Structure formats: C-alpha cells, structure tokens
Amino acid sequence: MAVGAEAIFGNSIVTTKLNSAISWARESSMWPYVFGTACCAIEFMSAASSKFDISRFGAEVVRFSPRQADLMVVAGTISHKQVPVLRKIYNQMTEPKWVISMGACACSGGFYDNYTTLQGIDSIIPVDVYVAGCPPRPEALLDALLQIQKLQKKEESIIKDRVNKNFKGQLDV
C-alpha cells in the first residue's frame, strides 16, 4: 500500500532518494576513457564494435578527453615511461570516477617481469575492478562493466568524493 506522497498523488509519481535516482542514471550511461596502450586495446575495440556491442550496457560514448569521462579503462601494458602520463590523465578526470584494469599487464605487469614494465597500475592509481586475461575476451570486459554498475548501487552519497584521498601511489610522495 502506498504511503506519503504516493498515497496522495497515486501512480503518477515515485518517491526515492536523490542518491538512488542519480546513481541509477549514472549506471546506464558510463562514459569511458580508454587508456589503451597495447594488445588489450584491440579487444576493447572488439567489445565496442557491433558483435559484442558495449552500448547494450550504456557505455558506448567513448570520450577522448578525460574531463568528460567517468570510467577509465586501462587496457594494456604500462611501462615506467608511461606512468607520469597515466597519473596525469587520471588526475584530470573529475569525481565521481571509476577505474577498470583490463588484462594481466595492467593488473600485475603480466608476463613482462622486467626492467621497464610497471608491475600493476594499482601502485599508481586506485583500481575498482580487475579483469584477468591476456587479453581478456570482450565478454570479460562487459562483465567488468556490470561489476562497476553494482558498485555504483552501493555508493553511499553522490556528494561525497568516492576516491580515497589517502591513497598514495608510487609517484605521490
């Protein structure tokens, strides 16, 4: 039985929390910024193209400016030379923002355990969802997107910054 405002106005309105309403809207319209460096980026392209069609989940508006994006997909190997670039671009994204680390390289350096490769991007920026695979299949990336949507449901407040300000990466000293 309806109570409160819904009881008075009938079916013409829905009451909810502003938080939930905005999170619901965000969930289905993520704008990804693809930090694609290597082979994994090719699989991102496959995920975006017609067969796997990322737009079914509302994330097809790929932005090339970090300032317009709220989801960073790090797809590919990150070398130490690339680190300052990655960090700068991450910092240019505005809150709220989420990060997917796609593929073995971004997650842990993959099988490049050597002098030039960063052993996991989470030592530079905070990561929300890790995707295994070398490269992950496009379906795995879509699954990661669904995981991000789940995380959004859990956000406690839309006004609070979601990224932990105490996070310290290798370059933030």
Add this chain to the structure above:
Amino acid sequence: MCSCFEKEFKGLYEKDENGIYLIEKTHIKSMIKCLNERDGFHFLADITAIDYLEFTKPTPTRFAVIYILRDKEFKNVITLKSFIGKDEENLHVESICDIFFSANWAEREVWDQYGIKFLNHPNLKRVLNHKEFKGHPLRRDYPIKQRQACTQTDDLMDEMTSVLSKKGYNSHDDLMFLNLGPAHPASHGTIRNFVALDGETIVGAVSEIGYLHRGFEKSCENHTYNQIIPYTDRLNYCSAILNNTAFAHTVECMLNITIPERAQFIRVITGELYRIIDHLVCLAANLVDMGALTNYWYLYNPREVAYDLLSKLTGARLTNTYVRIGGVAHDLYDGFEEDLKSCIKAIEKGMGDTLSLIEHNKIFHDRTQNVGVVSAKKAINSGFTGPNLRASGVAYDLRKTDPYYFYNSLDFDIAIGSVGDVYDRMMVRFEEIRQSISIINQSMKMLPKGDIIVNDKAVALPKKQNVYNNIEGLMNQFKLIVDGVRVPHKEYYGAIEAGNGELGFFIISDGSGTPYKVKVRPPCFPAMSTLPSILEGGMIADSVVTLASLNIVAGELDR
C-alpha cells in the same frame, strides 16, 4: 655479390664461420659507403650490438657492433661485425647517419640499450627508455628486474629547438606547440608526435617513442626458444602468427631443419589470413581518422568471423601462440575449410562495401592523394619495407625476392603504387588483401597430408600417449620443457614478409636452449623515424591520416 668491396678491402676483412664479415672499427664507415655506392647494398636492414660478457666462447673484446645490409634485388644479405672498445672510453664508432637515414634511430637504440656511442651522430639520445633511466639494460650485467621510476615526461624542447633553428626560426613567439600523443585518439597506441604549428601548417615535428617498451629482447635472454613464441605474439598484436612464424623460421634455419610440407602450408594459410586482418585494422583505423566511421564497421566486423575461426583453431582470439619450433601446435580441425570459406566471404563483402563508398569518393581522394608523399629513393634510404615501400613504387616483397615455404609455386602479384602518398599506401593494402585471398585459396587446394611438426626428438615434443605410457617419452618431454630446444653456436639473421614488411630476427645462440641474444627488426621502426620529416610542411589534419597510413603498431615499434 660484393665484388667491389672484396677487391677494394682485400685483406682487411675476415669471414667467420657464420658468413659474417669481421672488420676493423676504423673501416666501418668507408666499407659501408663502398658497399652502398659500388655494390648496390642500398638498404640498411638493422644495426645492433652484442655484449659478449657471459658468452661461452672467448672473444677479442666485450662488445661488437653489427650492421645488416641488403642489396638492390633485396635478396642477398651481408652482415658486418666489428669488435670495439676494450674499455668504456673507447666504446664508440663513427655514425653512418649521413649514408643511411635509417641509421639515425637504429644508432640511438644501440646507445640506449648498450651504451655504445656513435660519433658525429646529430642527436644521440635515448629512444626507448625514459630520460631518467640510468645504465643500459641490454648489457649482460644489468639485472633484468632492476626497474627505474620515471617521474616526468620529456618536454622534447631540446630537439624541437634544433629542428626549428635549422628552419630559420629563432624565436618561437608566433608558433603554437601541440602534443599529439602519447595518449591521443589519433596516435593509435602510444606514440607521441610533438609539432610546432604556424597556423595549421606543421613547421617542425619531433617523434618520441618507447612508451610501450616492454623489454622483449631482454626477456628473450631468460626464456627458452619455445617460451619466446608467446612474446612474439605481442609484437605486432594484429598479426600474431606472422610474428610466430618469423621467429620460428629463423630458429629453424639455425637448426638447419626443414619443417613438414603440411606445416609449411598451414603457416602460409594462417599467415596470409593474418596479413588480411592486419591490413583490415590498418585501413579501418585510417578511414576513421578521416571521419569515415561506417567503413570502420564494414572492415572491422569480418575480423570477428576470422577471430572465431582462429579461436577454434588455436584457442585464443589474437594472441594465438600457434607455431612451434619445427612446425605448428596442432592440425587444422574438421570443418576448417568451410569456416575459412565463410570467413573469406565476409572479408570480401566488407572490402567490397568499403570500396564502393570510397573508390570514387571525392572527399576521400582529396584527403589522401598527394598527402604524406614518400619518394622511392627516400623510402629505401629510410629503411621502409612492406606495403609502405611498395606504395612508393618499389616491388620488394620477401615472398618474391627471397621466397620461403611454397611462395615460389604460388601465383600472386605484388601490388605497387606510383606516388607514395596515403592513397597509394591504402590501395596497395586493399590489393594485397585480394592477393592474400588468392594465396589462401591456392594453398588450400595444394595442402598435402602428413605431419605438422618435425619428427625429431631434439626439437618436437613427443606424443602425449608416449609421455603418459613410457619413461622414454616422459624424459624426452621433461628435457625439452626444462632445457628447451638446443640450438648450436650460431649468429644468424632471418626475415620473412610480415604484414608490415620485413620482420627480421637476429639471433645469437650459445649452444643452450635459451638464446644468448635476440634482436628484432620491426618493420615500422624505420617508418616511424621518418615520420617527422614527412609531416613537416603539411597540414595538421593530414598528419593524422599520414601516421595511420604507415601502420605503426606500438607493440613491435617499442618491443
């Protein structure tokens, strides 16, 4: 093949057991000049160095530099080697940048990786590692896991200032500086072009690479030959099997084995399929850069059909690791032929749809014709190969000039361009797709029955039933996995025609199952080093299509 050289420098060189010419460091430049001008060795394939610190045989000094050249017919290869510098101060040789443009970046790489100086080099700075890096990683005494943090990106103003002052700009006031990359939609990966603009015209350009340097060559030094194959997948990740083949073919030449005919044909078929995929990605991306998004879907979707076929065959979509030293991992599956047919049909349809939109399209012509022109002479001198070189009108294709497998009994044409502009480079790729389809069709008809890997215990793993049922098979499997395929002492350069051009491997073996050194000659490295000079004088919008038309793939560029 090099008669003038042999006559003029009689007694000044020695040929070693690998057919490599050993020369004195003081003669390097004059000898290369002679080879280039009088014997027609007008193509520098690669320059590299060797650190013999831990080598099993004694050598006169610790370091040697290597020069690999090709002759006019692009058939014969000559390799020169010179031992240099007993101590750090003497670790230098004369630069040959003024003979070959392609030597510029090649020498910078040797400096970066080995710390060998090139005297009179116009700009001897690091090219793959970052500017805060200390030491030289490919030296044997540099620990493979010693990582060094990079805190800042190079602003490249030092190079830019010298480029601009050569053009007569002494104040930068009226110019605008723009970074295209390393994270930029137009850079297709992690390539950085830094340009100075006067209005919309590029007056100075500098390229910086190395953002995807992932230590392939160092990693090779602590993996067995078969373990390296997965690493080769990720060089040019748009054409994994071609890279596998280039590497395995070189090792097989060193082992002096011929792989079974069926395996050769399977390599040709899957390799050509990958050449098509490589071209499709390049063309699709190139068209997107012009705003032709529809074509992107037309060209990209057939690839999904090809990926389905490849995952059925190899278990992976793009990192296939299908080739083994001595053959291929497994035979074609039942129904492969039908799948291949429908795959080719999809490719033909996508290509037809695209061409019907662009072939007579004025916008397309205006955007591509006479844009980013590279003359034949410049292309050769800069080390271009593959479709980029053929677009400039040079009919060089290793499948014809130095045929391997059954390419000499297959009927196909080399497509060449006439101007060397973006249009030619794209159209050559379209035509090569057609030729590759014809090669695949012919090969499927000729495909013989038989083994898919050599029957040699020292090279190929035993059948699984032997491993499980008898001790000999088990030991054999164990030995090969742990020690790797043992390759006799040799220094060898081998190359095949990959999607992007001549993909070569210079491998040094010390008799063990792990290579002592591996150097890749990636076809897009020389092309990238030439890019700034192509861009200068052009418009900013054209720089994007020019870059895309050269098909620079960061994985093989930076290794």
